[in-house]
Amino acid sequence: MSTHIPHHEHPHAQGAIVHVSCVRHTYPDKTSVHLCGLDFVVQPGQRVVVLGPNGCGKSTLLYHILGLLKPEEGEVRVFGVDPARQFSKIRERVGVLLQNADEQIIAPTVWDDVSFSPRNYGYTEKEVEQKVNHALARMGIEHLRHKVCHYLSGGEKRKVALAGALALDPELLVLDEPFEGLDPASRTEMVELLNKLNRESGVSFVIATHDVQLVAPLADFVYVLKFGGEIVAHGTPAEVFRDVELLRATNIEPPVLAELFQRLEAKGYHLGRPVTPEEAVKTLVAWVERERDGAASSVVTSLLSQHGSKPAAPAPATEPPRS
Ligand SMILES: Nc1ncnc2c1ncn2[C@@H]1O[C@H](COP(=O)(O)OP(=O)(O)O)[C@@H](O)[C@H]1O
Ligand SMILES: [Mg+2]
Numbered sequence: 001m002s003t004h005i006p007h008h009e010h011p012h013a014q015g016a017i018v019h020v021s022c023v024r025h026t027y028p029d030k031t032s033v034h035l036c037g038l039d040f041v042v043q044p045g046q047r048v049v050v051l052g053p054n055g056c057g058k059s060t061l062l063y064h065i066l067g068l069l070k071p072e073e074g075e076v077r078v079f080g081v082d083p084a085r086q087f088s089k090i091r092e093r094v095g096v097l098l099q100n101a102d103e104q105i106i107a108p109t110v111w112d113d114v115s116f117s118p119r120n121y122g123y124t125e126k127e128v129e130q131k132v133n134h135a136l137a138r139m140g141i142e143h144l145r146h147k148v149c150h151y152l153s154g155g156e157k158r159k160v161a162l163a164g165a166l167a168l169d170p171e172l173l174v175l176d177e178p179f180e181g182l183d184p185a186s187r188t189e190m191v192e193l194l195n196k197l198n199r200e201s202g203v204s205f206v207i208a209t210h211d212v213q214l215v216a217p218l219a220d221f222v223y224v225l226k227f228g229g230e231i232v233a234h235g236t237p238a239e240v241f242r243d244v245e246l247l248r249a250t251n252i253e254p255p256v257l258a259e260l261f262q263r264l265e266a267k268g269y270h271l272g273r274p275v276t277p278e279e280a281v282k283t284l285v286a287w288v289e290r291e292r293d294g295a296a297s298s299v300v301t302s303l304l305s306q307h308g309s310k311p312a313a314p315a316p317a318t319e320p321p322r323s
Pocket of ligand 2: 058059060099176177208
C-alpha cells in the first residue's frame, strides 16, 4: 500500500496493459465517481481483482477500461491506446463479461452466440468453427453447443457468455461480478476455469467483485475501492487483508481468516496472516506441534529441576533391587 504517485512516475506502470489514472465520471444525476488515490495498473498475465462494496464505482472503472465511458478528468490507457477513442484498435484483444450475463447472450443457441464475434469479424466458416470449438472446449461446454440458451442454468449461461468473450482469443478479460447469483459449486468451478485460462494461456483479467472470499483464490493483485470511487489500497491479497480496519472502514466485511489471525496476533500469537484455508491449516498445525514439543520439553525441564541438574539417566544396572 502506498500513497498516490503521479502516473508517469508510477513504479508498476512500466509495461502495463491497463493504466487508469485519477479518472472522474459524473453521471447525469450528478453522482460523481472519482477513481483516484492510487493508479489502477494491470500487468501482462496478471489476475487483478477490484474489490469494493456495492455502488463504490467498480463498474464505472470497468466501463472506462472498455471505452464505454469517456473520462472527464484523468487518463485511461489499454494496450497503449485511449479506449474511449480507439477501442476498435484493441477490440479483439479484450474479452468482456458484463454484470448481467443473461443480457449479454443475444443469440438463440449456444453455437449462434459464441460464433457471433468471429462471424462479425469476417473469418471464414472453417475459422469460425475452429474458434467456437476452441472457446467451448476451454469452458468445458462442448456438449452445450446446440442447446437453446434460454433453457440453460445460471452457471451454464455464464460459461456460454465467457466462451463468447473468449472466441477471439483475447489477452485481457474484463469481468463484472462474474460470480453473482451462482451457487457455491458453480462459483468454485468458475474460479478454477478462470485460473486455468490464466495459467495455460496467460490471459490477464480484471474482475470486479464485492465478495472477499473470492479474492485469495483468484487474485495476484487487488485494488480496494471505497464509496465515491477512491482507490484506498492495493497489494497482494495477503497484504491487503492485513489491514482489517481499513476493510471495515471501506464497508467490506474482512475475510474470517484475516480477522481470526489478526485477533490471535492481538493476543500475542504472531502466526502470520494466511489467506487460504490450506495455508491456515499448515500454520495452525505447525503451531500446535511446536506448542506440544514446547510443552513436552517444559515437562522434562521441570522434572530435571525437581531431581537435580543431572539429566535423567537410566538406573545403573549395578544398583541393587529395592526391597
Ligand atoms: N447510470 C447511472 N446514473 C446515475 N448514477 C449512476 C449510474 N450508474 C452508476 N451510478 C452511480 O455511480 C456510483 C458507482 O456505481 P457503479 O460503478 O455501478 O458501482 P459498483 O459497480 O461498484 O456497484 C453509484 O453511486 C451508482 O449509484
Ligand atoms: Mg457494478
